[in-house]
Amino acid sequence: xxxxxxxxxxxxxxxxxxxxxxxxxxxxxxxxxxxxxxxxxxxxxxxxxxxxxxxxxxxxxxxxxxxxxxxxxxxxxxxxxxxxxxxxxxxxxxxxxxxxxxxxxxxxxxxxxxxxxxxxxxxxxxxxxxxxxxxxxxxxxxxxxxxxxxxxxxxxxxxxxxxxxxxxxxxxxxxxxxxxxxxxxxxxxxxxxxxxxxxxxxxxxxxxxxxxxxxxxxxxxxxxxxxxxxxxxxxxxxxxxxxxxxxxxxxxxxxxxxxxxxxxxxxxxxxxxxxxxxxxx
Amino acid sequence: xxxxxxxxxxxxxxxxxxxxxxxxxxxxxxxxxxxxxxxxxxxxxxxxxxxxxxxxxxxxxxxxxxxxxxxxxxxxxxxxxxxxxxxxxxxxxxxxxxxxxxxxxxxxxxxxxxxxxxxxxxxxxxxxxxxxxxxxxxxxxxxxxxxxxxxxxxxxxxxxxxxxxxxxxxxxxxxxxxxxxxxxxxxxxxxxxxxxxxxxxxxxxxxxxxxxxxxxxxxxxxxxxxxxxxxxxxxxxxxxxxxxxxxxxxxxxxxxxxxxxxxxxxxxxxxxxxxxxxxxxxxxxxxxxxxxxxxxxxxxxxxxxxxxxxxxxxxxxxxxxxxxxxxxxxxxxxxxx
Amino acid sequence: xxxxxxxxxxxxxxxxxxxxxxxxxxxxxxxxxxxxxxxxxxxxxxxxxxxxxxxxxxxxxxxxxxxxxxxxxxxxxxxxxxxxxxxxxxxxxxxxxxxxxxxxxxxxxxxxxxxxxxxxxxxxxxxxxxxxxxxxxxxxxxxxxxxxxxxxxxxxxxxxxxxxxxxxxxxxxxxxxxxxxxxxxxxxxxxxxxxxxxxxxxxxxxxxxxxxxxxxxxxxxxxxxxxxxxxxxxxxxxxxxxxxxxxxxxxxxxxxxxxxxxxxxxxxxxxxxxxxx
Numbered sequence: 001x002x003x004x005x006x007x008x009x010x011x012x013x014x015x016x017x018x019x020x021x022x023x024x025x026x027x028x029x030x031x032x033x034x035x036x037x038x039x040x041x042x043x044x045x046x047x048x049x050x051x052x053x054x055x056x057x058x059x060x061x062x063x064x065x066x067x068x069x070x071x072x073x074x075x076x077x078x079x080x081x082x083x084x085x086x087x088x089x090x091x092x093x094x095x096x097x098x099x100x101x102x103x104x105x106x107x108x109x110x111x112x113x114x115x116x117x118x119x120x121x122x123x124x125x126x127x128x129x130x131x132x133x134x135x136x137x138x139x140x141x142x143x144x145x146x147x148x149x150x151x152x153x154x155x156x157x158x159x160x161x162x163x164x165x166x167x168x169x170x171x172x173x174x175x176x177x178x179x180x181x182x183x184x185x186x187x188x189x190x191x192x193x194x195x196x197x198x199x200x201x202x203x204x205x206x207x208x209x210x211x212x213x214x215x216x217x218x219x220x221x222x223x224x225x226x227x228x229x230x231x232x233x234x235x236x237x238x239x240x241x242x243x244x245x246x247x248x249x250x251x252x253x254x255x256x257x258x259x260x261x262x263x264x265x266x267x268x269x270x271x272x273x274x275x276x277x278x279x280x281x
Numbered sequence: 282x283x284x285x286x287x288x289x290x291x292x293x294x295x296x297x298x299x300x301x302x303x304x305x306x307x308x309x310x311x312x313x314x315x316x317x318x319x320x321x322x323x324x325x326x327x328x329x330x331x332x333x334x335x336x337x338x339x340x341x342x343x344x345x346x347x348x349x350x351x352x353x354x355x356x357x358x359x360x361x362x363x364x365x366x367x368x369x370x371x372x373x374x375x376x377x378x379x380x381x382x383x384x385x386x387x388x389x390x391x392x393x394x395x396x397x398x399x400x401x402x403x404x405x406x407x408x409x410x411x412x413x414x415x416x417x418x419x420x421x422x423x424x425x426x427x428x429x430x431x432x433x434x435x436x437x438x439x440x441x442x443x444x445x446x447x448x449x450x451x452x453x454x455x456x457x458x459x460x461x462x463x464x465x466x467x468x469x470x471x472x473x474x475x476x477x478x479x480x481x482x483x484x485x486x487x488x489x490x491x492x493x494x495x496x497x498x499x500x501x502x503x504x505x506x507x508x509x510x511x512x513x514x515x516x517x518x519x520x521x522x523x524x525x526x527x528x529x530x531x532x533x534x535x536x537x538x539x540x541x542x543x544x545x546x547x548x549x550x551x552x553x554x555x556x557x558x559x560x561x562x563x564x565x566x567x568x569x570x571x572x573x574x575x576x577x578x579x580x581x582x583x584x585x586x587x588x589x590x591x592x593x594x595x596x597x598x599x600x601x602x603x604x605x606x607x608x609x610x611x612x613x614x615x616x617x618x
Numbered sequence: 619x620x621x622x623x624x625x626x627x628x629x630x631x632x633x634x635x636x637x638x639x640x641x642x643x644x645x646x647x648x649x650x651x652x653x654x655x656x657x658x659x660x661x662x663x664x665x666x667x668x669x670x671x672x673x674x675x676x677x678x679x680x681x682x683x684x685x686x687x688x689x690x691x692x693x694x695x696x697x698x699x700x701x702x703x704x705x706x707x708x709x710x711x712x713x714x715x716x717x718x719x720x721x722x723x724x725x726x727x728x729x730x731x732x733x734x735x736x737x738x739x740x741x742x743x744x745x746x747x748x749x750x751x752x753x754x755x756x757x758x759x760x761x762x763x764x765x766x767x768x769x770x771x772x773x774x775x776x777x778x779x780x781x782x783x784x785x786x787x788x789x790x791x792x793x794x795x796x797x798x799x800x801x802x803x804x805x806x807x808x809x810x811x812x813x814x815x816x817x818x819x820x821x822x823x824x825x826x827x828x829x830x831x832x833x834x835x836x837x838x839x840x841x842x843x844x845x846x847x848x849x850x851x852x853x854x855x856x857x858x859x860x861x862x863x864x865x866x867x868x869x870x871x872x873x874x875x876x877x878x879x880x881x882x883x884x885x886x887x888x889x890x891x892x893x894x895x
Contacts, residue, residue, distance in 0.1 A: 027602045029418055034602035035510040055601075065509055065565050172344050172544065174515035180600045192551055194672075194697045200532055202543050203344040232600035234516045235334070236314050348623040353669050358627055358710045393878070394863045397619040499872070499892045526867035529623070529860045533670035540623065540667075545866070552868065553858050556696040559831075561857070561871070561895045579873045 001103070004131045005075060006044040008101055012073050013041045018099050019070025022060055024053040031110065035060065037069060047075070054108045056226040058083040059182040061093055073099035073128075077108070078121030078137075082224040082259025083182045085126055089266050090222075092185060102127025104135045114240070115227045118145045125260060146248045152241055164242075168208040170235040173201060177229035177239055178215060183222050190214060216242045221250040221268040224259040282457050284449040284467035286439060291323040294373075297463045303407075304370040306340060308333050317372065328374060331417050332592060336522035337372055337379045341386075341402045342544075344519070348398060349540040353533060367401035371459070375410045378422045378590040380434035382522035383408070388584040389525060398542070407459050410435035411447070416480040419593030421606040423482040427591055430479045442475040485606045486613040488577075488587065494616040495578040503615065505566035507608055510601040511548070513565055517595035517603065518546030523576070523588045526552075547571045573608060622863060625667055625712030626652055631687065633707060636773035637766070640738060641703060642679065642691040648710060657716075658682050660723060660749040661854060661882040664715025665862050666690055671701035675859045677881070678716060679741040681748035688713070691741035691773065717862040718881050721746045721826070721852060723753075730759040732818040734837055736809045736829030737766045740773050742854045742881075743828045754786060761788040761818050765809040768797035790816055810836035820845035826852045838885055848886035855881050855888075857895060871895045 009021040025036035025046045033052045037060075038044055057074050060066040076084065081102060087093045102124035107116035122135035155163060175191075178184040191199040191211055199214055200207035216239075223243045230240040251257055253276065256267035286294070298305050299321075309318045310327040314334040320326060350361040383403065390399040413420075413429035422429060432438050436456030439447040449467055451457040460467060518524045528545035531538055545552060548568050554560045562568050580588035589605070596604040632644035647653030659682055667673040674696075680689035694703050705711065723746065731750060735743045750757055762781060766772045772791065781789045791804035792812045805812050809829065818825070825846050827837055834853065841851055857869040857876045864878040872892040874880065 028596060028604045028607065032602055037509050059512065060510075063512070063565075065505070069509075172515075172519045174519045174546075175549075176512070176514040176516045176600050179512040179514040195700070197530075197532075197697075201528070201530065202532065202541050207345070228600075232514075232516070232598075234520055234598040235316075236312055348621065349625075351669050356708055356710065358669055358712075360624065360627070362621055362624070389865055389867075392864050394622045394865075395619065396865060397621060401619065525865070527860070528866070529673060531667070531670050531672045538670045540673075542623070545860075545868075547867065555856075555858055556699075567894070574872070575867065575870075579870065582873050 001132050002047070002049050005049055005101065005103070006047050008129055008131060009038060009044045009047055009073065009075075010041045012099060012101075013038065013044070017071075018073040020066075021047070021073045021075070021101075022057040022066070023047045023075040024049060024055065024057075027052065037066060039069060049075075049103065051108050051110055053077070053105075054113065054228075054231060056080045056083060056180075056182055056228050058087065059180055059228070061087065061098070062182065062185040071097060071099070073101055075101045075103060076124055076127070077103055077105040078119065078124040079115060079224065079226050081124035081126050082121065083226065085259040085262050086183060086222055086224060088262065089264075100124070100127040100129070102130045104130070104132035106135055113227055113231075114148050115225055118147065120145075126262065142251070146244065149241070149245055149248060152245065164212075165205065165209070167237045168212055169205065170237055171203060171208040171212065172235060173203040173207065173211065174234060176232040176234060180228045180232045181219070182226075183219060183224075184215070190218075212237075212239070212242070216246055219243055220246040221254070221256065221266075222258050223247055282451040282460060283470035284451075284460060285470055286447045286449050286467055288445040288447075290466045291326065294463060294466045295320065295323040295326075297466055298371055298373075301462050302369055304368050305373055306370055307373045317374070326374065328411065331413070331415055331420070332376055332378075332594065333374075334520070334594075334598075336382065336520060336592065336594065337375050337408070338382065338386075338522045338525075340370065340372060340406060341383070341399060342525055342527070345541055345543045346398060347539045348529070348542045350537070351540070352537045354536070363398075366398060367405040370406045371409060372406060373409045375408050375435070376413060376592070377410055377429060377431040377435065377438075378420075378427060378592040379522050380408050380410045381427055381431060381590050383434045385434075385523055385580075385584075385586045385588060385590070386525055388586060389580075392584075407436045407455055408434065409437045409439065409456075409459070412438060412440040412477070413480045413482075414441045414478040416482050417593075419596050419604075419606075420480075420482050420591065421485045421593060422591035424485045424606065424609070425488055425587050425589055425591040428479075429482055430477065440475075441478040442471065446471075448475050448477065482591075486609045488609075490613045490616040491577050491609055492581055494612050495574055498615070499570070499574075501615075503611060504570040505564070507611070508565045508569035508603070511565050511569060511603050512601055513548050513550060513568070514600065515544070515546035515549060516598045516600060517572075517605075518548060519544055520594040520598050522590055522592060522594070547575070569603075573605075573612075577609075623714070623861070625665070625673075625714045626656070628688075628711050628713045630705060630707050630709050630711065636691060636775070637738075637771045639694045640691065640771075640773055641694075642689055642741075642774075643702070643711075644680075644687050644689050645711070645713065646687050653686075656688075658688070659716070659720040660746045661721040662716035662718045663862070663877075663881060664688075664690070664713050664717060665859070666692075666698075666702070667712035667714075668698055668701040668705070669710075669712060672698045673712070673714070673860070674698040674702070675856075675862065677742040677745060677854065679744050681745050681752055683749055683752035691738075691744075693738050714862060717877055719879065721749075721854075721882050723749060726750075726824045727756045728822075729757065730761070730819070730823040731757050732761045732763070732823055732825045734763045734809065734813055734825065734827045734829070736764070736833040737771060738773065739828040739830065739833075740764055743826060744774060744777070746826060751787070758822070759788065760786065761790070761816070763790045763792075763809065763813055763816060765792035765794070765805075765807075765812060766797070767794050769793055769799045769802055771797070808836070809833050810840050813837055814840045814843075817844060820847075820850070824850055824852065828854055841885075848889060849884050851885035853883060853885065853888065855883060855895065 021038040024033040254267040315330040390396040576588040627648035628645040665673040676690040869876040
């Protein structure tokens with residue numbers, strides 16, 4: 001797999017198809033990799049592939065420092081590739097401006113990441129090239145896909161509130177969650193606006209609750225649950241739990257899963273006459 | 282003063298501290314992390330970690346705090362001073378790197394004007410540090426002139442000498458008073474030379490090579506190259522024991538409000554953004570440069586102190602694996618060219 | 619222990635609309651005793667706040683020789699300045715200061731002074747201009763060169779008239795080409811060009827310049843050509859600030875904290891700073 005990736009990257013750089021390859025390189029310790037941006041064909045040996053390739057590299061499409069490197073090829077797992085579909089649908093990128101090197105993946109993280117336990121995109125759904133052993137995408141039933149919410153959903157309303165209050169108390173407002181998220185691409189985030197100050201930047205109960213809940217809502221129906229936000233949170237808040245719950249609700253309400261089908265209409269920005277309207281009171 | 286503390290006396294220690302009116306902060310297991318937090322009971326303490334997830338900084342410079350309160354009425358404003366923020370406490374189980382951050386930060390918070398929110402907390406809190414008997418590859422305290430059993434910044438230093446015993450060394454008068462207050466918990470020091478179990482922290486770079494290179498290389502492609510993967514969040518800044526940059530904002534209702542001091546960070550795009558839209562540090566490379574320069578050049582020039590204690594937290598939590606000691610090793614290599 | 623973040627309470631005793639979006643406040647200390655004890659020197663700045671909206675940094679635009687009040691001039695640009703504009707005479711605001719270093723006007727005694735300012739950058743110089751004019755005998759020739767985009771954008775219009783009328787000041791006003799009105803009797807041209815034409819003598823002269831970055835960029839070379847050495851040219855810089863006291867780590871340009879070692883700098887000091895402002 002690694003050799004294949006390096007060969008592909010070298011080819012794309014040499015023939016000028018792309019100016020840079022976003023991939024994974026060796027990290028500070030054997031149990032980590034890091035994002036690497038290969039611009040020279042002779043540097044492709046920096047690319048690697050192993051179970052620590054957790055990053056969703058599509059997030060670097062929003063950053064000016066990596067955009068200015070030129071047209072990229074991205075090494076994407078199935079989950080990451082779902083982000084591309086959402087970004088395309090939300091008109092953030094043009095298909096011809098990115099080259100996708102899809103990789104087949106049977107799970108990342110050690111211990112295995114939660115998202116990998118019910119993965120139905122071992123083979124990415126969108127790519128220009130595919131690298132890796134053939135792995136079939138099996139359909140996974142609804143209940144199994146949201147099994148990680150079982151314990152949480154047993155909690156009553158009051159218990160849920162207390163659970164999140166306790167979790168958000170830890171929040172230090174570092175914004176690692178939104179900065180790592182490929183779908184948090186607003187030039188100026190709502191928390192950075194101060195006329196008026198919609199969300200207090202302060203890391204107190206009110207500021208933390210409004211931040212985390214607002215972000216979850218802005219991702220509802222869009223988030224593809226790559227779990228990056230949860231991985232990067234320095235105080236271990238189970239952010240993906242909230243995003244996963246909202247994803248379940250969005251699927252129930254609109255029969256929609258973001259990032260699976262380029263022809264699907266976006267749930268949050270499409271109006272259908274038969275949409276449930278009983279929330280109007 | 283030297284004494285001995287046995288693990289079986291931890292219970293009496295915590296009870297004793299409570300009796301003496303101290304709030305006790307110690308390392309606690311919290312799911313996958315070990316964090317410094319208030320404890321009520323000795324059995325909450327967890328001590329088999331390399332370093333806690335959070336540093337002791339938040340007990341002296343909280344992530345958010347009121348620095349003024351007021352009532353608003355167009356023609357009349359009444360101001361109120363925040364009170365009760367300096368609570369008599371003991372931090373039991375700090376690390377030497379964390380403890381050392383305190384005298385380093387004292388310098389900026391006492392520079393000409395004195396920040397009472399820092400100073401009064403410093404007076405109210407006693408630091409009991411436990412020397413490191415193990416480290417990991419992120420630790421680099423020895424590269425910045427420290428050691429895993431360094432004393433500076435602590436009031437009392439504990440060093441493991443056996444499975445159950447700690448050598449107790451008082452460092453300051455405050456520490457000595459604390460030990461005297463809880464006399465019954467401590468026993469006489471061991472005779473002979475105790476077997477101090479202290480980690481060996483490999484030196485990663487020569488700090489003396491760093492500043493001279495920084496003096497000459499404000500412009501260099503390494504700043505952009507290294508920070509390409511940085512996502513511009515505040516994780517490194519906020520977990521760092523010596524990062525102290527802050528923001529001041531007002532929060533209010535129609536009739537009253539507070540002026541609040543919040544943690545802020547130079548890695549955020551908006552940190553130096555002018556209202557006009559001009560941003561002196563508009564790229565991540567410029568912001569990363571500021572971080573390194575501030576810690577290893579500017580603070581040294583102003584206060585004769587490096588603004589880094591080698592704890593490695595920034596590198597451990599970084600979402601994109603930006604590694605500060607790696608950066609400094611690169612600088613050392615560049616300096617040698 | 620004193621709270622260094624606690625502001626003085628100030629009452630707005632007067633206000634003047636200088637130009638579109640630009641207003642001057644005259645402020646008196648709500649506590650007379652505090653007012654009597656308050657001292658500052660020209661060049662220093664403060665943090666002015668609207669309780670509930672936040673703090674903003676402006677220079678003290680009045681002179682320490684006029685002891686009963688302080689003044690600030692600001693343009694509506696963001697949250698705090700918008701809130702300031704919504705206030706009326708009699709309202710209370712906060713003020714923290716004086717912060718920063720000073721124009722060394724005692725070093726300039728016996729010399730000629732040339733002040734060059736552009737647009738909204740006259741307020742930082744107005745303090746030092748007044749201070750020197752109030753001690754007129756100590757200085758030789760005084761030249762003031764001031765320009766703005768349009769006639770409307772000129773600030774301190776009344777004072778400009780006063781200065782024009784005096785025969786111990788050489789005042790040159792200008793507007794950018796296209797900014798003149800039919801009644802305009804001043805010059806038409808960008809400030810750096812006008813400075814070159816006025817060609818002030820650099821011998822025994824101190825130049826004090828303040829303006830938007832583009833104006834400074836083109837004015838400094840003109841002054842250099844006229845023979846002004848870098849240590850005889852002064853300016854005052856701005857940077858985003860929060861504490862004003864050297865603690866919040868925001869306003870530094872390289873190693874220099876604008877709030878502590880500035881905002882007044884010589885062109886010589888600026889030439890040694892990294893390109894970070």
